[in-house]
Amino acid sequence: MTFRNTIDFLASCIFTKRCRFCNRVCDVRDEICSRCADDIHRIEGEICNNCGCNKTLFNHKERKHFFESICAPYYYEGAPQKAVIHLKHKINPNILTRLAEDMSECTKERYKELEFDYITYVPMHQSDIKQRGYNQAQALAEEISKNLSIPCYPLINKDYSTKSQHILRGVYRTGNLMGALSFNKKAGIDVSDTRILIVDDIKTTGATLDECAKALLYEGCAEVRCVTACIGTKNKIPEDDKKEKE
Numbered sequence: 001m002t003f004r005n006t007i008d009f010l011a012s013c014i015f016t017k018r019c020r021f022c023n024r025v026c027d028v029r030d031e032i033c034s035r036c037a038d039d040i041h042r043i044e045g046e047i048c049n050n051c052g053c054n055k056t057l058f059n060h061k062e063r064k065h066f067f068e069s070i071c072a073p074y075y076y077e078g079a080p081q082k083a084v085i086h087l088k089h090k091i092n093p094n095i096l097t098r099l100a101e102d103m104s105e106c107t108k109e110r111y112k113e114l115e116f117d118y119i120t121y122v123p124m125h126q127s128d129i130k131q132r133g134y135n136q137a138q139a140l141a142e143e144i145s146k147n148l149s150i151p152c153y154p155l156i157n158k159d160y161s162t163k164s165q166h167i168l169r170g171v172y173r174t175g176n177l178m179g180a181l182s183f184n185k186k187a188g189i190d191v192s193d194t195r196i197l198i199v200d201d202i203k204t205t206g207a208t209l210d211e212c213a214k215a216l217l218y219e220g221c222a223e224v225r226c227v228t229a230c231i232g233t234k235n236k237i238p239e240d241d242k243k244e245k246e
């Protein structure tokens with residue numbers, strides 16, 4: 001064993017480093033394991049404000065949302081998907097802070113001309129928080145709030161527990177939420193004429209974010225933008241279709 005290898009070996013015994021996406025133990029010098037390294041699905045290129053996906057790789061039939069625009073660092077696939085699933089099950093400080101950093105960077109980059117008055121997040125019902133232990137959207141929002149020095153408040157209430165959104169098909173999603181989300185007057189914040197950033201972990205149809213945006217706009221908020229860790233890829237144009245068009 002060379003001197004360099006000995007140092008590395010000793011270091012790996014003392015400090016265990018875990019992958020920032022899947023939490024597997026990985027090489028102490030890296031923060032991404034070899035499996036995740038080739039599986040990072042970044043959202044790049046020209047991006048559609050309405051759905052947050054690449055303009056040419058996706059179809060854009062999604063209805064116009066109540067929020068002005070959405071951005072996210074990743075698509076909900078591969079390594080970032082693993083990270084979000086990890087967060088749903090339990091607080092993992094490393095995965096949480098790294099995803100929040102990526103979301104903060106994405107916000108700075110995509111919304112560089114905009115100033116936000118407040119950050120808020122997609123709420124969870126108290127009974128669901130009790131079951132899971134925490135609200136991952138809130139945890140991400142609080143980190144982003146620190147990173148960007150924008151105050152974060154619980155501006156939206158979840159008045160009753162709804163069936164988990166992901167088990168319902170798109171058409172039922174909006175109906176499932178109707179009336180469940182409302183403005184949280186108890187936060188004591190006047191949102192009139194403000195610009196607010198809503199944080200969540202994933203955007204699929206955007207129905208939940210829309211309901212949150214509606215609750216804020218109804219209270220006089222001037223503009224709502226969103227940031228999530230990942231965006232679902234259901235509107236991705238299949239490779240075969242693209243070839244046919246070429």
Ligand SMILES: [Zn+2]
Nearest residue numbers: 019022033036
């Ligand atoms: Zn990994």
Ligand SMILES: [Zn+2]
Nearest residue numbers: 048050051060
């Ligand atoms: Zn779009």
